[in-house]
Amino acid sequence: MSNGATSVNIGDVVAxxxxxxxxxxxxxxxxxxxxxxxxxxxxxxxxxxxxxxxTFNLQKQVDELNERVRKIEKLLKEVD
Structure with missing residues (x-):
């Protein structure tokens, strides 16, 4: 009794x-x-x-501290 239309099976759609x-x-x-x-x-x-x-900032601070230590050592050598 179909008019050329296909029927849709709900089970097929869900699958x-x-x-x-x-x-x-x-x-x-x-x-x-x-x-x-x-x-x-x-x-x-x-x-x-x-x-x-x-790290760069810390290295810069270490370099500055080393320079200060050198200056202090130089001053101490001059005092002796």
Missing amino acids: TIVMLGFMVIPIILVVLFYRAYKKNVKRAEERLKVEKQQ
């Missing part, structure tokens, strides 16, 4: 949706893991940049 869901979930997980990885890489690069700047 198709479930199968597509199982295929989409891994793709979504990969995208989420990739974003988390990129965010961690960016944070690590920024931390490294900050640590390099801190």
